[in-house]
Amino acid sequence: MGKGRISISKHIKFAIIGLITGIANGLFGSGGGTIAVPAMVLLLKEEEHVAHATAISIILPLTLVSAFIYVSNSYIDWSLTIKTMLGGIVGGYLGAKLLNICPTRILRKIFAVFIIAAAVRMII
Amino acid sequence: MLLFLIGLASGIISGMGIGGGAILIPALVLFVNPNQHIAQSVNLLFFIPTAVIALIVHIKNKRVNFKLTIPIVIFGLVGAFLGSRLAVSLPGVSLKRYFGIFLLVLGFYEMLRKDKKKNKEQENRNEHA
Numbered sequence: 001m002g003k004g005r006i007s008i009s010k011h012i013k014f015a016i017i018g019l020i021t022g023i024a025n026g027l028f029g030s031g032g033g034t035i036a037v038p039a040m041v042l043l044l045k046e047e048e049h050v051a052h053a054t055a056i057s058i059i060l061p062l063t064l065v066s067a068f069i070y071v072s073n074s075y076i077d078w079s080l081t082i083k084t085m086l087g088g089i090v091g092g093y094l095g096a097k098l099l100n101i102c103p104t105r106i107l108r109k110i111f112a113v114f115i116i117a118a119a120v121r122m123i124i
Numbered sequence: 125m126l127l128f129l130i131g132l133a134s135g136i137i138s139g140m141g142i143g144g145g146a147i148l149i150p151a152l153v154l155f156v157n158p159n160q161h162i163a164q165s166v167n168l169l170f171f172i173p174t175a176v177i178a179l180i181v182h183i184k185n186k187r188v189n190f191k192l193t194i195p196i197v198i199f200g201l202v203g204a205f206l207g208s209r210l211a212v213s214l215p216g217v218s219l220k221r222y223f224g225i226f227l228l229v230l231g232f233y234e235m236l237r238k239d240k241k242k243n244k245e246q247e248n249r250n251e252h253a
Contacts, residue, residue, distance in 0.1 A: 014195040021196070022203020027211045028223050029164025030145025030171075034230055040192065053179075053187035058196050060175045062204040067168040069208035075161040081169050083127035084134075084148070088170055091135020092177075098136065108234060111137060111147065116231035118150035122224030 013043045018058075025059060026066040032059040126155060131170070138174065145171070146230055153220065160220040164211065 017039045025032030033055045040051040070076065130151045138144025145167045152163040182188050211219060 015199045018196040018199025019203040022200035023207035026204040026207025028226050029167045034143045050187055050189050053182035054189045054192050056175050056179050057188045057193045061197050062200045063168050063171050065204045066208040070165040073212040075165045077162050081166045084131040084166055085170050087128035087131020088135035091132035092174055095136035112231050112234040115146050115227050119224045119228035122220050
């Protein structure tokens with residue numbers, strides 16, 4: 001890639017990825033990574049593992065802003081948040097370990113089935 | 125205990141690089157039944173410490189492309205402000221339904237996308253083997 005100069009079309013791509021990721025992450029309180037990672041891979045031709053790591057660096061500041069807006073509108077339940085977070089910390093550690101052992105393809109399918117079923121229940 | 129288990133499942137899933145929020149939010153809504161806004165706020169706050177830790181590791185391993193981070197974050201902050209303002213202004217029932225539609229799209233995307241990619245990865249693995 002050329003040094004320094006970035007084309008206009010690249011700026012437009014940055015703007016689209018940023019806006020959509022930010023809006024989704026703020027509106028749904030999640031999903032920023034699900035949008036930013038494939039967007040960077042497909043539109044910016046970034047490598048998958050770099051896109052993953054870079055997505056976290058993008059979504060973290062966005063999440064701080066969104067969390068601030070939610071909390072300042074008193075959409076917050078600290079007890080619920082802390083209890084869930086404790087599980088999350090243990091789970092995050094286990095997940096990273098399991099990644100080396102377990103076939104994620106099957107897990108992804110189970111995951112997809114679960115969220116489709118959950119989605120239907122939430123829409124109806 | 126239920127909350128801990130929901131957190132645990134979401135943590136495992138997100139540790140694998142699959143969207144943790146897509147499990148955490150519907151699991152909370154369906155099993156614990158808080159307001160949709162609260163479930164989303166739990167996920168936002170949940171993400172912060174996990175992301176900080178992951179990011180430290182990724183930065184050390186030089187996996188973060190800051191040339192992309194900075195311009196995307198500038199536009200992203202505008203989006204985050206708009207999206208969050210919209211979320212807090214919506215009634216919980218509507219937000220829950222919109223979230224459901226978003227989740228449905230994610231579910232089908234996840235269902236359809238992965239096979240192709242996994243085959244490729246397996247091919248690569250076979251080549252290296």
